[in-house]
Amino acid sequence: MPANTTAPSGSSDAKKSGRKKGRRARLLVIVLVLALVAGIGYGAFWSVSTVRASYPQTTGSIELKGLTGNVDVKRDDYGIPQIYADSDSDLFRAQGFVQAQDRFWEMDVRRHMTSGRLSEMFGSGQVETDAFLRTLGWRQVAQKEYDEVLDEDTKKNLRAYADGVNAYLEGKDGQDISVEYAALGLTNDYKPTEWTPVDSVAWLKAMAWDLRGNMQDEIDRSLMTSRLGEKQIEDLYPAYPYKKNKPIVEQGAVDPVTGKFDQDAEPSDGIGSSTVQDATDGLNTQLSALSDTLDEIPALLGPNGSGIGSNSWVVSGDYTTTGKPLLANDPHLAPMLPSLWYQMGLHCRQLSDTCRYDTAGYTFSGMPGVIIGHNQDIAWGFTNLGADVTDLFLEKVSGDGYQYDGRTEPFVTREETIKVAGGKSRKITVRETNNGPLVSDRSNELEKVGKKAPVTNSAPDRGDGYAVALKWTALEPGKSMDAVFEMNRAKDFTTFRAAAEHFEVPSQNLIYADTDGHIGYQAPGKIPVRVKGDGTLPSPGWTSDYGWKKDPVPFDELPYEYDPERGYIVTANQAVIDEKDYGPLLTKDWGYGARSQRINDLIESKIKGGGKISTDDMQQLQMDNHSTIAAELVPELLKIGVSDKSVREAQKLLEGWDYTQEPDSAAAAYFNGVWRNILKLAFGNKLPKEMRAKGDCLYVQPALGTGPVDERNRLVRECGQRDPDAAQPDGGDRWYEVVDGILDDTDNEWWKVPAKGREKAIDSRDELFARAMEDARWELTAELGKDISTWSWGRLHQLTLRNQTLGTEGPGLLQRALNRGPWHLGGGEAAVDATGWNAAGGYDVIWVPSMRMVVNVGDWDKSRWINLTGASGHAFSAHYTDQTDKWVDGELLDWSFGTNAVGQSTVDTLTLKKPS
Structure with missing residues (x-):
């Protein structure tokens, strides 16, 4: 399985195109499949029945081996399942069965990846990947966890889940499970094997790898x-701006007497550290x-550990229209098809010692339980803490x-x-x-x-x-x-923290709210x-x-908050706590807080203005696309005198712009082009060649040019033309701080670029800004056309959803059958609506809010949620991407939880029956 790739530029019209393609894909499935098979010359033939054979049965009844009682699986009109059982073992056995119905291909690929066995499915192209993953030994560690460390109750749940998966697989050939197996069968004789409990445990290692922190x-x-001095390296890795961007926990320290973190303690002298x-x-x-x-x-979660972020925040009922806490979460991960997340509800018909779960939210196919969501008493969310592990x-x-x-x-x-x-x-x-x-x-x-x-x-x-x-x-x-499992059963902050103590890897920021009105935060991790x-x-x-x-x-030394006086908690990958006030070293490489401070500012302004925050407010805040770096740079860019009429025409787009990055914004398109070129000019030639960017070149065509060549607008410069071996900055929020730190020093050495070829030397910030505006004008001309009235950010900033295996390296017809898009998106790097892009490679979307949720604590049925794609991993199912258009528009679906609400939203019911 190849690493995630960025989406290519496309020429289709805005969001309507994505919708049309989604509908059209279901209508053309048989034509595409037959064309694929004929085109690659295997002489095989997929019938309508072959394609539909893998669709899950969602009505009627199925006898499921191992059940001690009947289980009901209720699905709404988006195919999201809610499972009702009378024992823990029946609940997780049914969860395994249902997830295998919808997503077994994805599950199978994941377990081969975590065990370094991709070559068994995809051939010699994956040998080097397998060799590296075998060297890491995820599977061996997972086996040891299962054999020696995990609680026996956890292992019972894992075994029940595996039994449910295997009950689904029993008697099925590959083509009965997924159309991808039918395609794979044209090239090799791979057959799926039984699921094991360790297959589920190993997936946590893959999560931890992509969220591993600062290794890169x-x-x-x-x-x-090799190329820069100590001061220059410090310029490129500035200290976290605590005075500008608040950390998560705003006060507290490790008490020197008790050795525990105390949120009311005064700081003492921090520990020293030296650079090795x-x-x-x-x-x-x-x-x-x-x-x-x-x-x-x-990189299953994001582009090789870079750009991995998330937003979460919780607001006390003192400041909400509901009188109870509201909690929001949207993890930023790599776009993939199907989405990494699987929405689900797990309900005991009656809570008891033998049936202890009533929870719903987002889980991973291949893993029992719920990862992010709520139960009957508490709600919780995750963002990546980013600890240096x-x-x-x-x-x-x-x-x-x-x-x-x-x-x-x-x-x-x-x-x-x-x-x-x-x-x-x-x-x-x-x-x-x-x-x-x-x-x-x-x-x-x-x-x-x-x-x-x-x-x-x-x-x-x-x-x-x-x-x-x-x-x-x-x-x-x-x-x-x-x-x-402990988090799924937690009833209050005490039991929630007890569960968090065991959440060792990956280290996450955990936010919390409960029906008694309390809110909290815990930093866990080994x-x-x-x-x-x-x-x-x-x-x-x-x-x-x-x-x-x-x-x-020690866990007792890790920061936490409980009902802070300010009435809200925001986590968005910023520093957890000011390191000078705190004892242990968590990391030197935090996210720099652009997103988190924007969320803090918007919540604080609402509260200080005497307003109350509603569910709608939480939802709208998730779609905030304000560009922090644009607010810093645009006033300076507008001061630059521009003589070239075409460049001046583009510069005028920035006049009066409010720094929002809507899909139809020409100003956002031009500014992001300028930002990308500022980074290339100021830093791209000065970083070691060993760090050279591997992003795709976006523009190699001539710009305006119909007559004699004019050096001012002769050619849109090729990616890396200034120095093919130079590294390029990715444009993340660290670079916001780098540029902000030298912005007022207009003669700083970073702004200077020597002459090369026919290009004149650059001797100051304003000269560099002028060149960047010129370069961006011609770059966008090549991409979007000469007429700036047709420019829009969404045409540059596109999302294409790719099936993560055959949709990336399969034959072209197969890719077109399995993939969806493009969609034209707003938002951007380090915005709250974090549709990330890498300035080293272009503007295409490479990480996204992979799901969004707003939990209405206590009035659970008024909560809302959305997934990036849909419940199904079957490429031609109605639920393959049926949530994507709403996700693009910032809409959320109603999230039913109570028995009555689930009953009202149910369109299909499947009964899994105890064997007679």
């Missing part, structure tokens, strides 16, 4: 040392190769082992055999040090780095020299799966304590002067 920043900072630079000499080749390797690894260590290695405190320690090794569909199996040897697996062993480039002796039997595919090890909290067995250093650069692995202490940050 650690690599990039080290690579920068000892290991960076000679490391750039290894890290560059490792960075290239990471780019090839599937990974460190890279440079190791001195030889055929005999690795160096540590003057001794040669033996590697812990294991052999792995990667089976390849239609090809020869490959064997690899995984080597581990006390700092974790040698991830650099998987880079072909690193085979040649530092070799000093012949290859030995300890690692047949490696030699001696240096290697890079990854130490990561998720490679230790944990209890996060226990936490999922967060390492370093012997020395702050985790911002790789460390030397050959000495005990570095590394991690035995125990992580």
Whole structure:
């Protein structure tokens, strides 16, 4: 399975085009399938019955092995299931059955990814990915969790879920399960196998990988040392702006007497930290190769750990129109088809010691329980905390082992055999040090780095020299799966925090509200304590002067809030707490708070103005698309004198613009073009070539030009033309702070660009801004046309939903059959409506609010929710993308929870019957 890719530019008209394509896809399915098969020449033939065979049965009854009583599955007109049972085991067995009905292909691909077995499904193209994932050993850790760590009650639920999945699979061929299996069957003989409880546990490791924190920043900072000085690197990684953007927890510290976090405690002297630079000499080749390797690894949640963010906030009933708390959440993840999330309700008909769940929300196909949502007493949401839970260590290695405190320690090794569909199996040897697996062993480039002796039997595919090890909290067995069930059963803040203590990886910001009117926040996670250093650069692995202490940050020391006086809590990946006021080091690499402060400002202004916040207000705030960086830069851009009439015409778009990024906004399109070119000019040529961007080139066509060539508007510059080896900034909110930090220093060295070819030197900020406005004018001319009255942000900023396997690398006709879009979106990078794009590669949408919810605490049936796509993973189901148009428009669906409300919204009922 390939990594997520950005959506290509398209030429269809706005949102109506997306709607038409969604409807048309269902009508043309048979034609497309037959054309596909004929086009690739297999002589096979998919009939209407073949396509429909995989659709789930949603009415009538099915006998389900293992049930102790009958279970009802009620679906609304969006196909969202609500399950009713009389025991925990029946509830989770039914959940496994129903998710397999809708999403088994997705589940099967996920478990092959987490176990490093994609090659068994997709062939030799996935061998290198499998080798890296085998090196990380997610599956081995998940197995150890299941065998040695998880609570027996959790394991019973996992087994019941697996039994339900396998009951669905029993007696079915691949084509009976999903149309993708029918396509896969044309090239290999892969057959789905039984589901296991460990398949579910391993998915948490994939979550943790994509939410792992600052590993890429650690690599990039080290690579920068080859070309930049310490002050320049500090410019590019500014400190978190605590005075401008509030942290989540606004007061409190670890009490030196009790050793626990106290939200009312006064801060004492913070701990010191030092930047580790000892290991960076000679490391750039290894890290560059490792960075290239990471780019090839599937990123299920976001683009290789970058841009992963989310919004959540909760408002006390003192300030809401309902008199009870309102809670909102919208995690920002990679767009995929089907959506990562699966909406579901799990209900015990009567709560008892043997049936303890009455909960609804968003879960993952392949995992029992509910991840984000509410039960009968509490509601909760997640955003990524971003704690630094990974460190890279440079190791001195030889055929005999690795160096540590003057001794040669033996590697812990294991052999792995990667089976390849239609090809020869490959064997690899995984080597581990006390700092974790040698991830650099998987880079072909690193085979040649530092070799000093012949290859030995300890690692047949490696030699001696240096290697890079990854130490990561998720490679230790944990209890996060226990936490999922405990959170689903929690009744108050005390039991919620007890569940959060077990949510070790990935480390998340947890917000909370309950029917008694309380609101809260907890920072959980297994967060390492370093012997020395702050985790911002790789460390030397050959000495005990570095590394991690035995125990992580104690849970009692992690920040929390309960009913803060201000009456609301906002988490949007900003700093959790001011590090100078707090004891333990959580990370040096927070998000920079552009989104969080915008949410804080809007809530605070409403409250201070004497208003009350409604469910509609919460929903509208999720769609806020204000550009913080535009508000900073546009006043300066408008001061620039422009003589070229065409560029001046574009500049005038910014006059009177309110900085909102609506899909039909020409000003938003032009500003984002200017922003992208400011970053290229100021920073793109000055970063190390090892960090060069891998984004797609968007523009290579001539601009205005019909007569003689004129250098002012001759050519839209090709991606990377100024320096093909230069890295390009991605344009995230860190770059907002970088630019803001030098904005008033108009002669700062970053604004200066030497002459190159026919391009004149740039000697000041205003000269650079003028060039960026000119470049953006010609870039958008090539993309959108010469007539600026036809420009719109949505035409540049498009979302295409891709089936994450055959929709990315399958034959073209198959991709067209499985994929949907494009849709023209508003919003943007670091806006509340975070439709993210990477300035290094273009304007296409590469992460999105993957779902949105507004929970009306206590009056649950007035809550609202939406998914990015739909409930079904079947490409031609009516529920494949039936929520997407509403998602694009910012609409939410009614979210039924109570028995009566669910009954009124039910359109299909399936009874899963106890065997007679």
